[in-house]
Amino acid sequence: MGLSQSRAVVNDPSKFATKVTTAVDNSGPWKGYDYVIVGGGTAGCVLAARLSENRDSTVLLVEAGRSHVGDLQTSNPLGFSNIFKTARDWNLHTSKKKHLNERETYWPRGKILGGTSATNALIYHRCPPEDFNEWVTLGAKGWSYSDSKPYFVKSEAYCSNPKWHPEINAVEHGSDGPWKIRHPSETAPSIEAIIQPCQNLGMRHIHDMNAGSGSLGVSRFMGSMDTRSWTDSTSTAYLTDDVLARPNLTIAVDTTGEKVLFSTSSGGRPRAIGIEVATGPDSPRFLVSAAREVILCGGAVGTPQVWLLSGVGPANELIKLDIPVVKELPAVGRNPSDHVSSGPLAFRAKPGSTYDYITNPISGLFAMFKWLIFGRGPLSSMGWSSAAFVRSMDHTVPHYVQGECRVVPVNDRTSGPDVPDLELICFPLTVFDDAFPKPPPGTSGITLAAVALRTESRGRITLRSASAWDKSVIDPNYLSTESDMNILVCGVRLLMRIARTEPLASKLTLKPHATDPTSPWWPGDADPDWVSDDEICDLLRRSALPAWHPVSSARMGVNPEDSVVDPELHVHGISGLRVVEASDFPAQLSGHPCAVVVAIAEKAADMIKQDSIM
Protein backbone atom coordinates (compact mmCIF):
# COMPACT_ATOMS: atom_id res chain seq x y z
CA MET A 1 0.00 0.00 0.00
CA GLY A 2 2.82 2.45 0.81
CA LEU A 3 2.71 5.10 3.47
CA SER A 4 1.62 7.93 1.21
CA GLN A 5 -1.61 6.10 0.41
CA SER A 6 -2.00 4.68 3.89
CA ARG A 7 -5.21 5.37 5.74
CA ALA A 8 -3.11 5.44 8.90
CA VAL A 9 -1.23 8.62 7.93
CA VAL A 10 -2.95 11.98 8.14
CA ASN A 11 -1.90 15.60 8.31
CA ASP A 12 -5.24 17.18 9.07
CA PRO A 13 -5.82 17.32 12.84
CA SER A 14 -9.60 17.43 12.39
CA LYS A 15 -9.32 13.75 11.36
CA PHE A 16 -8.00 12.61 14.75
CA ALA A 17 -8.49 15.47 17.25
CA THR A 18 -11.15 17.90 18.40
CA LYS A 19 -10.87 21.55 17.41
CA VAL A 20 -10.73 24.05 20.26
CA THR A 21 -13.75 26.35 20.05
CA THR A 22 -15.61 28.32 22.65
CA ALA A 23 -17.83 25.25 23.12
CA VAL A 24 -14.94 22.80 23.52
CA ASP A 25 -12.40 23.45 26.21
CA ASN A 26 -10.01 21.50 28.38
CA SER A 27 -12.86 19.66 30.08
CA GLY A 28 -13.62 17.57 26.93
CA PRO A 29 -15.00 15.41 25.51
CA TRP A 30 -12.39 15.12 22.72
CA LYS A 31 -11.53 12.51 20.16
CA GLY A 32 -9.23 10.03 21.78
CA TYR A 33 -6.91 7.03 21.72
CA ASP A 34 -5.58 4.67 24.36
CA TYR A 35 -1.99 5.82 23.75
CA VAL A 36 -0.84 9.15 22.36
CA ILE A 37 2.84 9.28 21.38
CA VAL A 38 4.41 12.71 20.82
CA GLY A 39 7.38 12.49 18.42
CA GLY A 40 7.59 9.96 15.57
CA GLY A 41 11.36 9.69 15.79
CA THR A 42 13.75 6.85 16.62
CA ALA A 43 11.84 5.73 19.71
CA GLY A 44 8.36 6.90 18.68
CA CYS A 45 8.16 4.66 15.58
CA VAL A 46 9.24 1.60 17.58
CA LEU A 47 6.57 2.26 20.21
CA ALA A 48 3.82 2.95 17.69
CA ALA A 49 4.50 -0.36 15.96
CA ARG A 50 4.84 -2.41 19.13
CA LEU A 51 1.85 -0.93 21.01
CA SER A 52 -0.46 -1.32 18.02
CA GLU A 53 0.36 -5.06 17.92
CA ASN A 54 -2.39 -5.32 20.51
CA ARG A 55 -5.47 -4.84 18.31
CA ASP A 56 -7.56 -3.89 21.35
CA SER A 57 -5.49 -0.74 21.92
CA THR A 58 -5.72 2.38 19.79
CA VAL A 59 -2.52 4.36 19.15
CA LEU A 60 -1.90 7.87 17.81
CA LEU A 61 1.65 8.89 16.80
CA VAL A 62 2.15 12.64 16.34
CA GLU A 63 5.20 13.83 14.35
CA ALA A 64 6.16 17.45 13.69
CA GLY A 65 8.03 16.56 10.50
CA ARG A 66 6.99 15.04 7.21
CA SER A 67 6.48 11.45 6.13
CA HIS A 68 9.67 9.70 5.06
CA VAL A 69 8.12 7.81 2.15
CA GLY A 70 9.82 8.30 -1.20
CA ASP A 71 12.42 10.55 0.42
CA LEU A 72 15.66 9.71 -1.39
CA GLN A 73 17.65 12.15 0.71
CA THR A 74 17.13 10.14 3.88
CA SER A 75 17.77 6.85 2.06
CA ASN A 76 21.43 7.23 1.17
CA PRO A 77 23.95 6.01 3.76
CA LEU A 78 26.80 8.36 2.84
CA GLY A 79 24.62 11.40 2.26
CA PHE A 80 23.50 12.25 5.79
CA SER A 81 25.21 15.64 5.73
CA ASN A 82 23.12 16.62 2.67
CA ILE A 83 20.13 16.63 5.05
CA PHE A 84 21.67 19.33 7.24
CA LYS A 85 19.57 22.52 7.33
CA THR A 86 16.88 21.12 5.01
CA ALA A 87 13.17 20.75 5.85
CA ARG A 88 13.98 17.33 7.38
CA ASP A 89 16.09 18.97 10.06
CA TRP A 90 15.22 21.15 13.06
CA ASN A 91 18.28 23.30 12.22
CA LEU A 92 19.03 24.11 15.85
CA HIS A 93 22.01 26.04 17.18
CA THR A 94 23.64 26.19 20.57
CA SER A 95 24.10 29.44 22.43
CA LYS A 96 27.48 31.19 22.16
CA LYS A 97 30.06 30.06 24.69
CA LYS A 98 33.32 31.57 25.79
CA HIS A 99 35.09 28.17 25.82
CA LEU A 100 34.47 27.99 22.07
CA ASN A 101 35.54 31.54 21.22
CA GLU A 102 31.91 32.73 21.52
CA ARG A 103 30.87 30.53 18.60
CA GLU A 104 27.32 29.26 18.07
CA THR A 105 27.43 25.65 16.90
CA TYR A 106 24.96 23.97 14.57
CA TRP A 107 22.88 21.10 16.09
CA PRO A 108 21.23 18.85 13.51
CA ARG A 109 18.17 16.82 14.67
CA GLY A 110 15.87 14.79 12.42
CA LYS A 111 12.41 16.24 11.71
CA ILE A 112 10.73 13.46 9.77
CA LEU A 113 9.12 10.09 10.58
CA GLY A 114 12.05 8.05 11.91
CA GLY A 115 13.51 11.20 13.50
CA THR A 116 17.27 11.28 13.84
CA SER A 117 17.53 7.57 12.96
CA ALA A 118 16.55 8.69 9.43
CA THR A 119 19.12 11.49 9.27
CA ASN A 120 22.08 10.02 11.12
CA ALA A 121 25.34 8.34 10.12
CA LEU A 122 23.89 4.79 10.55
CA ILE A 123 26.47 3.54 13.05
CA TYR A 124 25.05 0.60 14.98
CA HIS A 125 26.71 0.42 18.39
CA ARG A 126 25.31 -1.28 21.46
CA CYS A 127 27.93 0.48 23.65
CA PRO A 128 29.97 -1.18 26.41
CA PRO A 129 28.08 -3.35 28.96
CA GLU A 130 29.66 -1.35 31.81
CA ASP A 131 27.69 1.75 30.74
CA PHE A 132 24.39 -0.04 31.43
CA ASN A 133 25.64 -1.51 34.67
CA GLU A 134 26.56 2.02 35.74
CA TRP A 135 22.96 3.08 35.01
CA VAL A 136 21.79 0.59 37.62
CA THR A 137 24.10 2.14 40.23
CA LEU A 138 22.51 5.50 39.35
CA GLY A 139 19.05 4.17 40.20
CA ALA A 140 17.92 2.67 36.88
CA LYS A 141 16.99 -0.73 38.28
CA GLY A 142 16.28 -3.24 35.52
CA TRP A 143 18.52 -1.60 32.88
CA SER A 144 21.75 -3.58 33.28
CA TYR A 145 23.36 -4.90 30.09
CA SER A 146 21.93 -8.37 30.66
CA ASP A 147 18.45 -6.82 31.12
CA SER A 148 18.83 -4.70 27.97
CA LYS A 149 20.55 -7.19 25.64
CA PRO A 150 17.36 -9.13 24.75
CA TYR A 151 15.91 -5.88 23.40
CA PHE A 152 18.92 -5.20 21.16
CA VAL A 153 18.48 -8.70 19.80
CA LYS A 154 14.69 -8.32 19.46
CA SER A 155 15.02 -5.18 17.35
CA GLU A 156 17.69 -6.53 15.02
CA ALA A 157 17.70 -8.31 11.65
CA TYR A 158 21.43 -8.84 11.15
CA CYS A 159 21.96 -9.32 7.43
CA SER A 160 25.68 -9.11 6.52
CA ASN A 161 26.74 -11.78 4.07
CA PRO A 162 28.51 -14.45 6.23
CA LYS A 163 30.87 -15.11 3.30
CA TRP A 164 32.27 -11.59 3.63
CA HIS A 165 32.15 -11.46 7.43
CA PRO A 166 32.93 -14.92 8.78
CA GLU A 167 34.46 -13.28 11.87
CA ILE A 168 30.99 -12.27 13.15
CA ASN A 169 29.31 -14.72 15.49
CA ALA A 170 25.68 -14.53 14.34
CA VAL A 171 24.53 -15.94 17.70
CA GLU A 172 25.27 -12.52 19.23
CA HIS A 173 22.83 -10.86 16.84
CA GLY A 174 19.11 -10.90 16.21
CA SER A 175 17.74 -12.24 12.96
CA ASP A 176 13.96 -11.87 13.38
CA GLY A 177 13.67 -8.19 14.31
CA PRO A 178 12.54 -5.40 11.99
CA TRP A 179 15.74 -3.27 11.97
CA LYS A 180 18.26 -4.30 9.31
CA ILE A 181 21.88 -4.17 10.44
CA ARG A 182 24.88 -5.03 8.30
CA HIS A 183 28.35 -4.03 7.19
CA PRO A 184 28.46 -1.61 4.27
CA SER A 185 29.19 -3.21 0.88
CA GLU A 186 32.08 -0.85 0.24
CA THR A 187 34.59 1.20 2.17
CA ALA A 188 37.16 3.70 0.86
CA PRO A 189 40.71 2.28 0.71
CA SER A 190 42.01 5.05 2.98
CA ILE A 191 39.49 4.10 5.68
CA GLU A 192 40.37 0.41 5.49
CA ALA A 193 43.92 1.57 6.08
CA ILE A 194 43.15 2.93 9.54
CA ILE A 195 42.69 -0.44 11.22
CA GLN A 196 46.28 -1.59 10.77
CA PRO A 197 48.05 1.60 11.98
CA CYS A 198 45.95 1.53 15.14
CA GLN A 199 46.97 -2.07 15.71
CA ASN A 200 50.57 -1.10 15.01
CA LEU A 201 50.22 1.51 17.77
CA GLY A 202 49.17 -1.20 20.22
CA MET A 203 45.37 -1.18 19.97
CA ARG A 204 43.31 -4.37 19.99
CA HIS A 205 41.42 -5.23 16.79
CA ILE A 206 37.81 -6.05 17.68
CA HIS A 207 35.89 -8.07 15.11
CA ASP A 208 32.49 -7.25 16.57
CA MET A 209 32.17 -4.48 19.10
CA ASN A 210 28.47 -5.34 19.55
CA ALA A 211 29.18 -8.80 20.93
CA GLY A 212 29.28 -7.69 24.56
CA SER A 213 33.03 -7.67 25.09
CA GLY A 214 33.41 -3.89 25.02
CA SER A 215 34.69 -1.52 22.38
CA LEU A 216 38.18 -0.60 23.60
CA GLY A 217 40.30 -1.06 20.46
CA VAL A 218 39.81 -0.54 16.74
CA SER A 219 36.94 -1.95 14.72
CA ARG A 220 34.76 -1.63 11.65
CA PHE A 221 31.23 -0.42 12.25
CA MET A 222 28.00 -2.13 11.28
CA GLY A 223 25.28 0.18 10.07
CA SER A 224 21.49 0.34 9.94
CA MET A 225 20.99 -0.36 6.24
CA ASP A 226 19.13 -2.91 4.19
CA THR A 227 20.49 -5.38 1.66
CA ARG A 228 20.08 -2.79 -1.14
CA SER A 229 22.38 -0.44 0.87
CA TRP A 230 19.52 1.92 1.70
CA THR A 231 19.31 3.54 5.13
CA ASP A 232 17.02 1.62 7.45
CA SER A 233 15.57 4.08 9.95
CA THR A 234 13.02 3.11 12.57
CA SER A 235 10.28 4.38 10.23
CA THR A 236 11.35 2.19 7.29
CA ALA A 237 12.00 -0.75 9.64
CA TYR A 238 8.99 -0.62 11.96
CA LEU A 239 6.27 1.22 10.02
CA THR A 240 5.91 -1.41 7.33
CA ASP A 241 2.85 -1.68 5.08
CA ASP A 242 1.43 -4.37 7.38
CA VAL A 243 1.80 -2.15 10.42
CA LEU A 244 0.26 0.81 8.59
CA ALA A 245 -2.72 -1.30 7.61
CA ARG A 246 -3.66 -1.79 11.26
CA PRO A 247 -7.02 -0.12 11.92
CA ASN A 248 -5.95 0.77 15.48
CA LEU A 249 -2.92 2.93 14.43
CA THR A 250 -3.08 6.56 13.30
CA ILE A 251 -0.02 8.60 12.37
CA ALA A 252 -0.25 12.38 12.21
CA VAL A 253 2.57 14.09 10.29
CA ASP A 254 3.36 17.82 9.99
CA THR A 255 1.67 18.16 13.37
CA THR A 256 3.31 19.53 16.50
CA GLY A 257 2.41 18.39 20.00
CA GLU A 258 2.42 21.71 21.85
CA LYS A 259 1.70 20.59 25.38
CA VAL A 260 0.38 17.83 27.59
CA LEU A 261 -2.96 18.40 29.31
CA PHE A 262 -3.60 17.27 32.87
CA SER A 263 -6.42 16.63 35.29
CA THR A 264 -5.80 16.68 39.01
CA SER A 265 -7.11 13.91 41.23
CA SER A 266 -8.58 14.60 44.65
CA GLY A 267 -5.17 13.65 46.13
CA GLY A 268 -3.61 16.48 44.11
CA ARG A 269 -1.59 14.16 41.83
CA PRO A 270 -1.71 15.35 38.20
CA ARG A 271 -2.73 12.84 35.52
CA ALA A 272 -1.91 13.29 31.81
CA ILE A 273 -5.20 13.10 29.92
CA GLY A 274 -4.20 14.18 26.42
CA ILE A 275 -2.30 16.71 24.35
CA GLU A 276 -2.85 19.92 22.41
CA VAL A 277 -1.64 19.92 18.80
CA ALA A 278 -1.37 22.42 15.95
CA THR A 279 0.08 22.58 12.45
CA GLY A 280 1.47 26.10 12.71
CA PRO A 281 1.85 29.03 15.10
CA ASP A 282 -1.32 30.71 13.83
CA SER A 283 -3.38 27.64 12.96
CA PRO A 284 -6.31 26.38 15.07
CA ARG A 285 -5.56 24.30 18.17
CA PHE A 286 -6.85 20.73 18.53
CA LEU A 287 -7.16 18.48 21.56
CA VAL A 288 -6.86 14.71 21.66
CA SER A 289 -7.29 12.52 24.70
CA ALA A 290 -5.23 9.55 25.91
CA ALA A 291 -7.26 7.04 27.89
CA ARG A 292 -4.19 5.15 29.10
CA GLU A 293 -0.99 7.10 28.58
CA VAL A 294 0.73 10.02 26.90
CA ILE A 295 4.25 9.00 25.87
CA LEU A 296 6.80 11.70 25.04
CA CYS A 297 9.37 10.72 22.38
CA GLY A 298 10.36 14.19 21.14
CA GLY A 299 14.10 13.71 21.68
CA ALA A 300 16.60 15.36 23.99
CA VAL A 301 15.53 18.89 22.98
CA GLY A 302 11.91 18.40 21.86
CA THR A 303 10.74 16.67 25.02
CA PRO A 304 12.08 19.18 27.58
CA GLN A 305 10.37 21.88 25.50
CA VAL A 306 7.00 20.06 25.68
CA TRP A 307 7.52 19.50 29.43
CA LEU A 308 8.19 23.09 30.18
CA LEU A 309 5.32 24.36 28.01
CA SER A 310 3.06 21.91 29.87
CA GLY A 311 4.04 23.35 33.26
CA VAL A 312 6.41 20.56 34.33
CA GLY A 313 9.93 21.65 35.24
CA PRO A 314 11.88 24.07 37.42
CA ALA A 315 9.19 26.33 38.96
CA ASN A 316 11.19 29.57 38.75
CA GLU A 317 11.71 29.11 35.03
CA LEU A 318 8.00 28.47 34.44
CA ILE A 319 6.84 31.39 36.55
CA LYS A 320 9.14 33.75 34.64
CA LEU A 321 7.21 32.87 31.45
CA ASP A 322 3.76 32.90 33.12
CA ILE A 323 3.34 29.16 32.59
CA PRO A 324 1.16 27.67 35.37
CA VAL A 325 3.18 25.11 37.35
CA VAL A 326 1.56 21.66 37.18
CA LYS A 327 4.45 19.82 38.79
CA GLU A 328 7.78 21.14 39.93
CA LEU A 329 10.57 18.90 38.62
CA PRO A 330 13.91 20.72 38.86
CA ALA A 331 15.80 18.25 36.62
CA VAL A 332 13.80 18.93 33.42
CA GLY A 333 16.27 20.24 30.83
CA ARG A 334 18.94 20.57 33.52
CA ASN A 335 21.39 17.77 32.87
CA PRO A 336 21.94 17.35 29.15
CA SER A 337 25.26 15.85 28.27
CA ASP A 338 26.68 15.58 24.77
CA HIS A 339 29.77 14.16 23.15
CA VAL A 340 32.04 16.86 21.74
CA SER A 341 34.37 16.50 18.80
CA SER A 342 37.58 18.20 17.72
CA GLY A 343 35.76 19.15 14.52
CA PRO A 344 37.01 17.91 11.16
CA LEU A 345 40.80 17.68 10.77
CA ALA A 346 41.78 17.26 7.12
CA PHE A 347 44.83 15.22 6.05
CA ARG A 348 46.08 15.30 2.44
CA ALA A 349 45.86 11.95 0.66
CA LYS A 350 47.03 10.42 -2.61
CA PRO A 351 44.41 10.61 -5.36
CA GLY A 352 42.38 7.41 -5.74
CA SER A 353 42.33 6.39 -2.10
CA THR A 354 39.47 8.68 -1.04
CA TYR A 355 35.92 9.49 -2.15
CA ASP A 356 36.60 13.18 -2.93
CA TYR A 357 35.89 12.49 -6.60
CA ILE A 358 32.15 12.18 -5.93
CA THR A 359 31.97 15.93 -5.36
CA ASN A 360 32.51 16.26 -9.12
CA PRO A 361 28.95 16.45 -10.61
CA ILE A 362 29.54 13.80 -13.31
CA SER A 363 31.32 11.33 -11.02
CA GLY A 364 28.67 12.04 -8.40
CA LEU A 365 25.88 11.14 -10.84
CA PHE A 366 27.68 7.94 -11.79
CA ALA A 367 28.08 7.05 -8.10
CA MET A 368 24.38 7.74 -7.54
CA PHE A 369 23.36 5.31 -10.31
CA LYS A 370 25.75 2.67 -9.02
CA TRP A 371 24.16 2.92 -5.58
CA LEU A 372 20.57 3.03 -6.85
CA ILE A 373 20.93 0.16 -9.33
CA PHE A 374 23.50 -2.14 -7.73
CA GLY A 375 23.59 -1.01 -4.09
CA ARG A 376 27.33 -0.55 -4.45
CA GLY A 377 29.96 2.15 -4.89
CA PRO A 378 30.95 5.04 -2.61
CA LEU A 379 27.36 6.07 -1.91
CA SER A 380 26.63 2.62 -0.46
CA SER A 381 29.31 3.10 2.17
CA MET A 382 28.97 4.65 5.60
CA GLY A 383 30.85 7.89 6.11
CA TRP A 384 32.28 6.89 9.47
CA SER A 385 32.86 3.20 8.87
CA SER A 386 35.59 2.38 11.39
CA ALA A 387 36.81 3.84 14.64
CA ALA A 388 39.28 3.41 17.46
CA PHE A 389 38.08 3.67 21.04
CA VAL A 390 40.76 4.50 23.60
CA ARG A 391 41.27 5.69 27.15
CA SER A 392 42.88 9.12 27.08
CA MET A 393 44.55 8.48 30.45
CA ASP A 394 46.19 5.26 29.24
CA HIS A 395 49.97 5.72 29.35
CA THR A 396 50.53 2.98 26.79
CA VAL A 397 48.84 4.85 23.94
CA PRO A 398 51.27 7.09 22.09
CA HIS A 399 50.59 10.73 22.83
CA TYR A 400 54.34 11.15 22.57
CA VAL A 401 56.06 14.46 21.98
CA GLN A 402 59.72 14.23 21.00
CA GLY A 403 59.88 10.63 22.14
CA GLU A 404 58.51 11.40 25.61
CA CYS A 405 55.16 10.15 26.84
CA ARG A 406 53.26 13.37 27.59
CA VAL A 407 49.81 12.52 28.96
CA VAL A 408 47.82 15.60 29.98
CA PRO A 409 45.75 15.27 33.18
CA VAL A 410 42.26 13.86 32.63
CA ASN A 411 39.66 12.94 35.25
CA ASP A 412 38.54 9.36 34.74
CA ARG A 413 34.75 9.57 34.24
CA THR A 414 34.45 6.21 32.48
CA SER A 415 32.07 3.48 33.65
CA GLY A 416 34.92 1.00 34.16
CA PRO A 417 38.63 0.35 33.67
CA ASP A 418 38.11 -1.15 30.20
CA VAL A 419 35.80 1.55 28.90
CA PRO A 420 36.95 4.32 26.53
CA ASP A 421 36.54 8.06 26.97
CA LEU A 422 37.79 8.95 23.50
CA GLU A 423 36.79 7.89 19.99
CA LEU A 424 38.88 8.47 16.88
CA ILE A 425 36.97 8.41 13.63
CA CYS A 426 37.78 8.73 9.97
CA PHE A 427 35.76 10.07 7.01
CA PRO A 428 36.79 9.18 3.45
CA LEU A 429 36.88 12.67 1.92
CA THR A 430 38.06 16.16 2.72
CA VAL A 431 35.86 18.19 5.04
CA PHE A 432 36.99 21.64 6.07
CA ASP A 433 35.40 23.36 9.03
CA ASP A 434 32.74 26.04 8.37
CA ALA A 435 35.39 28.71 8.82
CA PHE A 436 37.26 27.62 5.68
CA PRO A 437 36.08 27.66 2.07
CA LYS A 438 35.18 24.30 0.49
CA PRO A 439 38.16 22.22 -0.60
CA PRO A 440 39.12 23.17 -4.19
CA PRO A 441 38.26 20.71 -7.01
CA GLY A 442 40.84 17.95 -7.33
CA THR A 443 41.56 17.93 -3.59
CA SER A 444 42.17 14.51 -2.14
CA GLY A 445 42.12 13.98 1.59
CA ILE A 446 40.66 12.16 4.54
CA THR A 447 39.09 13.75 7.57
CA LEU A 448 39.88 12.57 11.06
CA ALA A 449 38.14 13.65 14.25
CA ALA A 450 38.53 12.96 17.96
CA VAL A 451 35.37 12.68 20.06
CA ALA A 452 35.35 13.10 23.85
CA LEU A 453 32.86 10.55 25.16
CA ARG A 454 32.72 10.87 28.93
CA THR A 455 32.86 14.56 29.54
CA GLU A 456 32.29 16.49 32.76
CA SER A 457 30.55 19.47 31.15
CA ARG A 458 26.80 19.54 31.72
CA GLY A 459 24.49 21.92 29.92
CA ARG A 460 20.96 23.27 30.07
CA ILE A 461 17.95 23.39 27.79
CA THR A 462 15.48 26.17 28.52
CA LEU A 463 12.55 27.87 26.84
CA ARG A 464 13.08 31.01 24.79
CA SER A 465 9.41 31.94 25.17
CA ALA A 466 6.06 30.37 26.06
CA SER A 467 5.49 29.47 22.38
CA ALA A 468 6.04 25.94 21.04
CA TRP A 469 7.14 27.54 17.76
CA ASP A 470 10.20 29.28 19.19
CA LYS A 471 13.37 27.19 19.32
CA SER A 472 14.65 26.31 22.80
CA VAL A 473 17.85 27.81 24.15
CA ILE A 474 20.48 25.05 24.03
CA ASP A 475 23.59 25.45 26.11
CA PRO A 476 25.63 22.23 26.12
CA ASN A 477 28.52 24.02 27.85
CA TYR A 478 31.10 22.17 25.75
CA LEU A 479 34.71 22.03 26.94
CA SER A 480 33.95 23.99 30.08
CA THR A 481 36.45 21.97 32.13
CA GLU A 482 40.18 21.49 31.67
CA SER A 483 39.79 17.73 31.78
CA ASP A 484 37.31 17.73 28.86
CA MET A 485 39.68 19.89 26.84
CA ASN A 486 42.58 17.57 27.67
CA ILE A 487 40.72 14.49 26.41
CA LEU A 488 40.53 16.16 23.00
CA VAL A 489 44.17 17.29 23.18
CA CYS A 490 45.10 13.60 23.60
CA GLY A 491 42.78 12.75 20.72
CA VAL A 492 44.33 15.25 18.31
CA ARG A 493 47.85 14.06 19.21
CA LEU A 494 46.84 10.45 18.60
CA LEU A 495 45.31 11.28 15.22
CA MET A 496 48.54 12.96 14.15
CA ARG A 497 50.44 9.79 15.15
CA ILE A 498 48.01 7.45 13.38
CA ALA A 499 48.35 9.47 10.17
CA ARG A 500 52.11 8.94 10.32
CA THR A 501 51.87 5.20 10.93
CA GLU A 502 51.92 2.61 8.14
CA PRO A 503 50.06 1.58 6.10
CA LEU A 504 48.05 4.81 6.32
CA ALA A 505 51.14 7.03 6.13
CA SER A 506 51.96 5.91 2.59
CA LYS A 507 48.41 6.69 1.42
CA LEU A 508 48.74 10.27 2.66
CA THR A 509 50.83 13.10 1.26
CA LEU A 510 51.45 15.23 4.31
CA LYS A 511 53.66 18.28 3.92
CA PRO A 512 56.30 17.95 6.60
CA HIS A 513 56.66 20.59 9.30
CA ALA A 514 53.83 22.96 8.34
CA THR A 515 53.66 25.66 11.00
CA ASP A 516 50.65 27.81 10.05
CA PRO A 517 47.80 26.89 12.45
CA THR A 518 45.36 28.94 10.35
CA SER A 519 45.74 26.61 7.35
CA PRO A 520 42.83 24.17 6.80
CA TRP A 521 45.49 21.42 6.56
CA TRP A 522 46.82 22.17 10.04
CA PRO A 523 47.49 20.17 12.21
CA GLY A 524 47.36 17.44 9.53
CA ASP A 525 50.58 18.68 8.00
CA ALA A 526 52.25 19.70 11.25
CA ASP A 527 55.04 17.71 12.85
CA PRO A 528 53.53 16.13 16.01
CA ASP A 529 56.78 16.68 17.89
CA TRP A 530 56.63 20.43 17.47
CA VAL A 531 52.95 21.21 18.09
CA SER A 532 52.31 22.52 21.59
CA ASP A 533 49.30 21.73 23.79
CA ASP A 534 48.43 25.45 23.74
CA GLU A 535 48.29 25.39 19.95
CA ILE A 536 45.96 22.38 20.05
CA CYS A 537 43.72 24.05 22.66
CA ASP A 538 43.51 27.16 20.45
CA LEU A 539 42.56 24.96 17.52
CA LEU A 540 39.86 23.23 19.58
CA ARG A 541 38.33 26.52 20.66
CA ARG A 542 38.12 27.44 16.97
CA SER A 543 37.02 24.07 15.60
CA ALA A 544 35.32 21.88 18.26
CA LEU A 545 31.80 20.85 17.32
CA PRO A 546 28.87 18.93 18.82
CA ALA A 547 29.14 15.19 18.19
CA TRP A 548 25.31 15.02 17.94
CA HIS A 549 24.60 12.71 20.88
CA PRO A 550 22.68 14.80 23.45
CA VAL A 551 21.17 12.68 26.23
CA SER A 552 19.93 12.84 29.84
CA SER A 553 17.73 15.96 29.68
CA ALA A 554 14.88 14.02 31.39
CA ARG A 555 16.99 11.35 32.97
CA MET A 556 16.00 8.18 34.75
CA GLY A 557 16.55 7.86 38.48
CA VAL A 558 14.83 7.52 41.81
CA ASN A 559 15.19 11.01 43.24
CA PRO A 560 12.80 13.65 41.78
CA GLU A 561 15.35 16.33 42.72
CA ASP A 562 17.87 15.12 40.13
CA SER A 563 15.90 12.91 37.75
CA VAL A 564 12.64 13.14 35.80
CA VAL A 565 11.50 9.57 35.18
CA ASP A 566 11.62 6.42 37.30
CA PRO A 567 13.05 3.12 36.01
CA GLU A 568 9.67 2.30 34.46
CA LEU A 569 9.98 5.61 32.59
CA HIS A 570 6.97 7.14 34.40
CA VAL A 571 7.37 10.81 35.17
CA HIS A 572 7.87 11.34 38.91
CA GLY A 573 4.66 12.41 40.63
CA ILE A 574 2.46 12.35 37.49
CA SER A 575 0.17 9.53 36.35
CA GLY A 576 -0.35 8.45 32.76
CA LEU A 577 2.87 9.98 31.42
CA ARG A 578 6.16 8.41 30.29
CA VAL A 579 9.24 9.53 28.41
CA VAL A 580 10.93 7.10 26.00
CA GLU A 581 14.03 8.37 24.13
CA ALA A 582 17.64 9.47 24.57
CA SER A 583 16.82 11.97 27.30
CA ASP A 584 16.04 9.01 29.62
CA PHE A 585 19.69 7.91 29.80
CA PRO A 586 20.84 8.20 33.43
CA ALA A 587 24.35 9.04 32.17
CA GLN A 588 26.15 9.55 28.88
CA LEU A 589 27.24 6.47 26.93
CA SER A 590 30.76 5.79 25.76
CA GLY A 591 29.57 5.18 22.21
CA HIS A 592 26.82 5.86 19.70
CA PRO A 593 23.28 6.10 21.12
CA CYS A 594 20.82 5.18 18.36
CA ALA A 595 20.76 1.39 18.95
CA VAL A 596 20.37 2.05 22.67
CA VAL A 597 17.35 4.31 22.04
CA VAL A 598 15.78 1.52 19.97
CA ALA A 599 16.43 -1.04 22.75
CA ILE A 600 14.93 1.35 25.33
CA ALA A 601 11.82 1.75 23.18
CA GLU A 602 11.50 -2.02 22.73
CA LYS A 603 11.72 -2.56 26.50
CA ALA A 604 9.37 0.35 27.21
CA ALA A 605 6.78 -1.17 24.84
CA ASP A 606 6.91 -4.41 26.84
CA MET A 607 6.52 -2.52 30.13
CA ILE A 608 3.57 -0.49 28.82
CA LYS A 609 1.83 -3.59 27.44
CA GLN A 610 2.42 -5.38 30.73
CA ASP A 611 0.89 -2.49 32.71
CA SER A 612 -2.18 -2.50 30.48
CA ILE A 613 -3.09 -6.05 31.50
CA MET A 614 -2.66 -5.45 35.21
Ligand SMILES: Cc1cc2nc3c(=O)[nH]c(=O)nc-3n(C[C@H](O)[C@H](O)[C@H](O)COP(=O)(O)OP(=O)(O)OC[C@H]3O[C@@H](n4cnc5c(N)ncnc54)[C@H](O)[C@@H]3O)c2cc1C
Ligand atom coordinates in the same frame (compact mmCIF):
# COMPACT_ATOMS: atom_id res chain seq x y z
C1 LIG B 1 23.89 14.08 12.15
C2 LIG B 1 23.74 13.00 13.20
C3 LIG B 1 24.40 11.79 13.05
C4 LIG B 1 24.26 10.80 14.03
N1 LIG B 1 24.84 9.59 13.80
C5 LIG B 1 24.60 8.58 14.65
C6 LIG B 1 25.09 7.29 14.37
O1 LIG B 1 25.70 7.05 13.33
N2 LIG B 1 24.84 6.28 15.26
C7 LIG B 1 24.17 6.52 16.43
O2 LIG B 1 24.01 5.59 17.23
N3 LIG B 1 23.66 7.75 16.71
C8 LIG B 1 23.83 8.77 15.84
N4 LIG B 1 23.28 10.00 16.09
C9 LIG B 1 22.46 10.17 17.30
C10 LIG B 1 21.14 9.36 17.26
O3 LIG B 1 20.65 9.28 15.95
C11 LIG B 1 20.12 9.99 18.22
O4 LIG B 1 20.69 10.05 19.51
C12 LIG B 1 18.83 9.21 18.31
O5 LIG B 1 18.34 8.92 17.03
C13 LIG B 1 17.81 10.01 19.12
O6 LIG B 1 16.59 9.32 19.17
P1 LIG B 1 15.32 9.99 19.92
O7 LIG B 1 14.18 9.06 19.77
O8 LIG B 1 15.72 10.37 21.31
O9 LIG B 1 15.06 11.35 19.16
P2 LIG B 1 14.71 11.62 17.58
O10 LIG B 1 15.03 10.44 16.75
O11 LIG B 1 15.37 12.90 17.27
O12 LIG B 1 13.15 11.75 17.61
C14 LIG B 1 12.43 12.86 18.06
C15 LIG B 1 11.26 13.06 17.12
O13 LIG B 1 10.29 13.87 17.75
C16 LIG B 1 9.84 14.84 16.82
N5 LIG B 1 9.36 15.96 17.65
C17 LIG B 1 10.09 16.75 18.46
N6 LIG B 1 9.28 17.60 19.13
C18 LIG B 1 8.01 17.32 18.71
C19 LIG B 1 6.74 17.86 19.03
N7 LIG B 1 6.61 18.86 19.92
N8 LIG B 1 5.65 17.36 18.42
C20 LIG B 1 5.76 16.34 17.50
N9 LIG B 1 6.96 15.81 17.16
C21 LIG B 1 8.06 16.28 17.77
C22 LIG B 1 11.03 15.13 15.96
O14 LIG B 1 10.68 15.71 14.73
C23 LIG B 1 11.64 13.74 15.82
O15 LIG B 1 11.09 13.05 14.74
C24 LIG B 1 23.44 11.04 15.18
C25 LIG B 1 22.80 12.25 15.33
C26 LIG B 1 22.93 13.23 14.35
C27 LIG B 1 22.21 14.53 14.54
